[in-house]
Amino acid sequence: MRCDVCQKNDATVYLTQIVEGKMQKVNLCEHCAKEKGVSDPTGFAMADLLLGLGATQQIEHGGQPAQKCPVCGFTQIDFKKTGRLGCSACYDTFADGLANLLKGMHKGLKHTGKMPAHLSRRYAMADRVKSLETDLQKAVKNENYEDAARLRDEIQKIEHELQA
Amino acid sequence: MTFDDIVAHPGQWLRGDGPHDKIVVSSRIRFARNLKDRPFPGWAKKAERLKILGEIQDHVAAIPAMDDGYTAPLQDLTALQKQILVERHLVSREHASKSAGSAVVISHDQQLSMMINEEDHLRMQSLLPGLQLREAYKINNEADLFLEDRVPYAFHPDLGYLTACPTNVGTGLRASAMVHLPALVLAEQINQIVNSVGKIGLAVRGLYGEGTEALGNLFQVSNQTTLGETEEEIIDRLVKVIEQVIEHEQNARQTLLERRANMLLDQIGRAYGVLGHARAIASKEALNLLSVMKLGADLGLFPESTQLAVDELFMTTQPAHLQLGEKKEKLSPEERDTLRADLVRAKVKKIPEPDIAKVKPAANGNGKKKDK
Numbered sequence: 001m002r003c004d005v006c007q008k009n010d011a012t013v014y015l016t017q018i019v020e021g022k023m024q025k026v027n028l029c030e031h032c033a034k035e036k037g038v039s040d041p042t043g044f045a046m047a048d049l050l051l052g053l054g055a056t057q058q059i060e061h062g063g064q065p066a067q068k069c070p071v072c073g074f075t076q077i078d079f080k081k082t083g084r085l086g087c088s089a090c091y092d093t094f095a096d097g098l099a100n101l102l103k104g105m106h107k108g109l110k111h112t113g114k115m116p117a118h119l120s121r122r123y124a125m126a127d128r129v130k131s132l133e134t135d136l137q138k139a140v141k142n143e144n145y146e147d148a149a150r151l152r153d154e155i156q157k158i159e160h161e162l163q164a
Numbered sequence: 165m166t167f168d169d170i171v172a173h174p175g176q177w178l179r180g181d182g183p184h185d186k187i188v189v190s191s192r193i194r195f196a197r198n199l200k201d202r203p204f205p206g207w208a209k210k211a212e213r214l215k216i217l218g219e220i221q222d223h224v225a226a227i228p229a230m231d232d233g234y235t236a237p238l239q240d241l242t243a244l245q246k247q248i249l250v251e252r253h254l255v256s257r258e259h260a261s262k263s264a265g266s267a268v269v270i271s272h273d274q275q276l277s278m279m280i281n282e283e284d285h286l287r288m289q290s291l292l293p294g295l296q297l298r299e300a301y302k303i304n305n306e307a308d309l310f311l312e313d314r315v316p317y318a319f320h321p322d323l324g325y326l327t328a329c330p331t332n333v334g335t336g337l338r339a340s341a342m343v344h345l346p347a348l349v350l351a352e353q354i355n356q357i358v359n360s361v362g363k364i365g366l367a368v369r370g371l372y373g374e375g376t377e378a379l380g381n382l383f384q385v386s387n388q389t390t391l392g393e394t395e396e397e398i399i400d401r402l403v404k405v406i407e408q409v410i411e412h413e414q415n416a417r418q419t420l421l422e423r424r425a426n427m428l429l430d431q432i433g434r435a436y437g438v439l440g441h442a443r444a445i446a447s448k449e450a451l452n453l454l455s456v457m458k459l460g461a462d463l464g465l466f467p468e469s470t471q472l473a474v475d476e477l478f479m480t481t482q483p484a485h486l487q488l489g490e491k492k493e494k495l496s497p498e499e500r501d502t503l504r505a506d507l508v509r510a511k512v513k514k515i516p517e518p519d520i521a522k523v524k525p526a527a528n529g530n531g532k533k534k535d536k
């Protein structure tokens with residue numbers, strides 16, 4: 001059996017991993033096994049290996065192949081080569097293609113865990129602005145100008161805080 | 165704290181006590197964090213990596229838990245020193261291969277360690293003895309809360325903490341426990357366990373050895389997914405599974421004692437004999453026999469102090485630890501095997517013969533088959 005990575009040497013290391021009932025198999029030669037860090041279980045994830053073996057193609061399904069990250073200059077070809085992204089902005093640049101990839105990898109597509117405290121305050125304020133704006137539109141529509149003026153002031157106050 | 169201090173005092177995860185520490189050797193929590201809109205270490209040019217390191221390092225060293233800790237840029241460490249840190253589980257193998265532009269910061273008690281510019285800009289990990297994943301999470305979280313006010317983290321409202329590899333995005337959390345499962349291996353039930361744990365999105369892997377081979381009967385159980393669940397949910401799920409694995413291992417031990425006591429005593433006796441008399445022993449054989457000694461100690465066949473002696477040998481018989489303190493530049497594998505045997509022999513000679521009486525009553529207890 002040939003090594004799945006180099007396609008040259010005979011495979012001597014056989015990896016099988018079952019995740020959520022889905023069996024994944026990878027066969028490696030000794031050289032590639034070492035290179036991919038298979039001998040280091042603390043730093044090795046099978047998904048990483050699979051990333052280098054075709055899973056990265058999935059990112060191509062969305063967007064144009066020539067797409068380049070405006071922040072760091074990373075391209076889809078680089079991702080295919082390394083299985084790693086260039087910078088945090090790449091998650092926006094390649095968002096469409098990544099959604100497919102993430103779906104197969106994780107439990108969900110929405111982060112529900114902790115977040116930096118200053119950001120959670122900001123998000124809460126942004127949400128508050130959104131709901132106040134809805135109220136404001138309603139007030140204007142009902143010609144309730146007294147409420148509208150109060151809502152407008154409140155929105156301005158929060159937006160001022162957000163900019164600080 | 166200096167490098168010599170680290171060498172002289174193995175981390176608390178090795179010496180300390182923790183819940184279920186007979187079966188769960190240690191618990192580890194790792195967070196992956198990055199700076200917003202800056203190239204990840206693997207994509208950044210050296211100058212940029214050095215700049216990022218400069219921006220993070222002082223904040224990391226200022227974390228209260230890092231007081232009187234150890235900080236080293238990787239280019240200042242020798243290959244041997246890096247390898248020692250890997251064998252102590254303080255840095256990853258990937259990080260040990262890095263040089264200028266990367267650094268390591270380790271707390272005085274060695275519970276908390278940070279790798280700067282590994283695969284991500286920041287990898288922080290806490291390591292505690294026994295099953296203490298929630299406690300380790302608390303240590304990591306405190307450090308994280310300190311840093312989030314000082315370092316502009318890359319965070320996305322939907323995707324959470326952004327990481328170089330999409331497998332870590334979301335919580336950036338990897339929770340893992342190192343478990344010692346000799347009875348499940350002896351009873352040939354281990355594959356069943358590995359498979360059923362895998363079915364619920366967790367992974368079990370051998371700690372030493374390549375591929376599926378698990379030397380020393382040591383396994384690592386960890387979460388595989390990081391997005392779509394809270395940190396607490398991930399850890400709770402892992403703890404529940406580990407508690408079940410502990411129960412299976414305890415049952416397997418009990419069954420072996422009841423039905424195959426002679427086989428068990430034979431294995432322990434042979435391990436004691438070989439380790440006490442070998443003149444050259446390869447790493448693989450040493451790890452496997454030490455595991456059997458550890459089991460013997462758990463079952464009360466050896467005195468209490470044997471636990472620590474065996475746990476220390478797991479670490480000190482690894483290549484870099486053997487090389488440490490040797491004058492010769494690089495030991496050959498044969499020289500290492502001799503040195504390893506010397507080390508093990510000296511320790512095992514001090515341990516009295518296995519106290520077989522400790523096992524016999526249970527062996528005869530069920531009245532089915534008498535082992536003699």
